[in-house]
Amino acid sequence: MNWKKIVLAVTILLSVCIYFLFFHKDKNLKYIPENADIVVLLDVKKATRQYISSFITHPSKWFEEGKKDENKISIKNSGLEIPDFLQIFHLNKTNISEWYTILEIEDKKKFSAFLKSWQFVNDGKNRFKNSRVFIKIEGEKCIVGTSNLNFNNIGKPFSQNFRNNELNADSFLKDGLGSISFITELRTQNFSIILNDDEIEVKNDENSINFESLITDLEKKTQFLQTELDSENIKKISSFFNKNLSDSISVNSLKMSANLLEVSDTIISYGYDDNFNEIEKVNYQKIVQPDYEILLQSSNPDKTWSYFQNKKWINPQNQFTAIPFQPNLISKNGMQILIKSARKSVKIQESRNQNFIFVKNNPLLFSSFKTLNNPIFKNIEYLFYGNKNQDYSVKIKFKKDKYPLILR
Template sequence: MKKKLIVLVVFLFVAIIYFVFYHKKSAFTIVSANADVIILVDAKKLTRQYVYNLAIHPSQWFGSKNENKSSISILKSGVEIPDFFQVFHLKNSRFSDWYSVFELKDKQKFITFLKQQKFTDQGNNIFRKDQVYIKLLDKNCIVGTSDQGFESIDYQMLSSSKVNILDAEELISNGLGSILFTSDKVSQNLSIELNSDEITIKNNSNSYDPAPIISKLRQTILFLETELDAKNIKTFSSLFDKTFESSSQINYLKATAELEQVNDTIITYGYDDNFNEIEKKSFQKIIQPNYVIDIQSLNIKKTEQYFQNKKWINTQKQFTAIPFQPNYIEKNTAGFEIKSTRKPIQLSPKRNENYIFVRNNALLLSSFKSLTTSEKKLISNIDYIFYGNNDQDYYLELQFKKQELPLILRW
């Protein structure tokens, strides 16, 4: 009898573990057909990683002392937690506009949850808090960083021909998730990995090792270093202007920048008691980048003409496309060089690789006045951001400052 009871308990325990951490109702997820970037995250893998890290950090077992016991958790908010989270970007929309769709189990309970989280009712079933927008439908809700795409991804109005059905489990072959880039010509699938102090996004190929270049860059003290060839210039410029690379003829870019806090003089005018005009000076501290940019072109005349047509070069030979003034643009045998004039700096050594390296700087936070407390905390915890590319291999790393708790327990 005792053996049967033990077998039953073990069976139930294994069954619970399976259904909570492994069983998926469906591997398929639906996204808008005009999505050009799709991010998928395996919720079950994320849960397993969270529970494992929680188990080895006993200090987090009883939650935060400041936690509001009466608040509704997301698990009980009336929204269905899917087996695969999906976030997507729509074609021809702003780079900052991202969306996700969730199934509603209890619409009224979810509205109560939104009000408790201090979302404001914008009308037309749209709620907003800071830069998060939520539109409620009959059976679904759309969450986005903008409300501009709500109409085109209204699942209640779309026919089956206007949506893509993806096998998320097949796409997520490694890591916690996957980023799928889709286009008429080519598609790219990158894996997402969440480690103790970093988030990496990369190809499944092991042919590109970014460790050597990252090690060299970490030994510098500069805020920004970047070196890009024509292919990478086209990739990044297409986010803002799809014709930039072909029209400008730019085939190489290298940039170096540092940040500095300087005193900015503000001059205003007033009148004294005798109505004589007087000049008043005041000072404020601002963050000013010092930089140098090397631009090489396949056709210097066409590049110069492109800059002129865009009105990016003024009569003082300043490159106005860069908002950080003053600077000076000078033509050379290979292309152009743009330098800040307040405090010129030297271009970092050419490394013959494609990369962007941004090091966190304490001065950054003072520049972002509109950020919320949580957003400032997130940025302050970042150590550096690295992007690297070698042929068909891509790698992106968000390195966070080392702390006692792993990333998954910090948020």
Template sequence: MNKKKLIVPLFVLLAAAVYFVFFYKNKALKFVPENADVVVLIDVKKLTGQYISSLVAHPSKWSESKKKDKKTIPLKDSGIKIPDFLQVFHLKGAKFSEWYSVVELKDPQKFLTFLKSHQFINKGQDIFRKDQVFIKIEGENCILGTSETAFTAIQQLLSKPSGKKTFTADRFIGSSLGSISFISGKKIQNFSIELKADEIEIKNAAEAISFAAAISDMQRKNHFLEAELDGQNIKNYARFFNKNLVDSAQVNYFKATADLEQVNDTIISYGYDDNFNETEKKTVQKIIQPNYIIDLRSSAPEKTWDYFQYKKWINAQNQFTAIPFQPNQIERNEGSIIIKSTRKPIASSPELKENYIFIRNSSLLLSSLSTLTSTEKKILSDIEYIFYRNKGQNYQVSIKAKKEELPLILRW
């Protein structure tokens, strides 16, 4: 047979193989429960392509795979059926910290071996745990979560057709690497997720909101936290915490500035000596405390004050006890309610008449998070700041990492 005649069909077969491996995607979402109020999608094939292209551009990473512990089984050999779109969801009424995902298993026994190699602890009833990751094996499916609280409910929902919503990926995600979608009845609000060399950007509009001058100013002032929010933004955040508090307190403006400081905290304990005389023992430990000033405004400040008193959040010394970091002082001032720490007072930042939250990374913050794993601490230490901004109907979050030789996708 003429070899030239084989070139065209071989090229077609190669092109078809490349398409199905890297570009064809099954967009059916099988694991979105009916009571999910937030859905996060990750385009796994796009993420893989971005990883490969970054790896090709950084040869220094090529040899790292040879240095890895051979006893640890990689994800590609875990027995998991890698989905085209990873579906992570939050259930209505669950704690903000509780997030779940469901994946299919092509080899449950191999997956058990994978869990053992990564030192997951078997808690019984097919539930496994390592740090803050919980896993439950249900036949050919696997439920993953930051908690095991909703495992039974998710299992019941997914076992009946009426417990699942029939969505396709196109309803949530466009051409971006990932998406975060908020579901309220039939209304869905989508935010794209893009992973850049040293930044993760989440937004609901095609164009980014310009805030470069403000960020530069905040970095220069070096505060740990700066925030300014109007009534609508306060309500948006209250959805995840305590909506009733915002409605009852009638707060329609929030401004805060805070710094972190390491201080000595004296703990007094009592015991008895050999003669049964009471003895006092003082222990000094170092703790991280914020110094802060918070400005709350309301259409009816006297009602806000009365509500705080009704909740017994204002004591006889005019301290705001709902904030655990003491000592502080609460006072009314020309329509505002000001809460400020008194150990080391700080001045409030100028009012920008914008909606934003700026959180700067701090070594003091990292040292206080003792429950984090070394991997989680490494990820957090890479972050320079987190910045949220809102203008009209446009919302954007930037997670800015420190500039390094390797892009984020190869660091984490």
């Protein structure tokens, strides 16, 4: 047989296998429900290609032994079918911490072993849970969520509203490793998720604004937190927590600056000596508290002040109790309302006439918030949110490492 023909046939066969393994995708989105208001898509095959490319270009990674827990079965061997586009969604009018995805079960025996290896407890009625994840089995598929409160409220798929024409991934995702889409009755806003060596960036597809000069300037400052927002951004951000808050307080702009400081806290307790005389015991402990200053510009400061009072957020000592870090002082001067820490305030920098939130990582965070005391959060340098006109950008910057994020 002609060796050239054999080589050609093998090359064609190998190319076809590589195409179907790494490039061919089923773009139909079967399980996004009609009552979803936020959809996150992850291009699984693109993530696989990016991982392999990074692995090949970092030979030192080849000889590292990964930490494996022999008692736990990997997702790869879980008996679940991993779709080409992982579809994660949030339901309308539910807590922002509640997220769900639906996966098909290929092998129930393997899936049962997977649940057992990850210490999922059967909660009855085909429901399972461990410390953080909840699962409900429905026939040949399972619902995975960060909560079990709304398993029964997941609506029928969008496809049933469009004569069984399933949604296509191209409607949500253009470039990047994934996308975040906000769905309303009027329109859908898509934001690309881009994974670089040391950062994760989320931005809308039409974004033409470069926020790097602003970020560079903010990095030079010593403050832990710097914020400047107009009324539209306040409204959008507050809608995640309280849809009516922005309208109620009539705030046109917000500026904030804060530092973290470790201070000594005095704890006074009382006991009794051997003669049953009451004695005072004084102990000291180190706690982390912020020094901060918040400036609110209001179109109707009297309305804003009355709203705070009606909510009982202002006590007789003129302290703003909605902020848990005490003591502080709140005052009104013309169209402005100022809230600042009583011990030592942090002066707000000059106005940049931009909308941003910048949070710089600080080691003091980890002693105060145990949930942040893990390698992922410790390796973050800063979080940034920026907006100008119709352009939005969110960036999570990680510390430099010998490996890109996808290999860490």
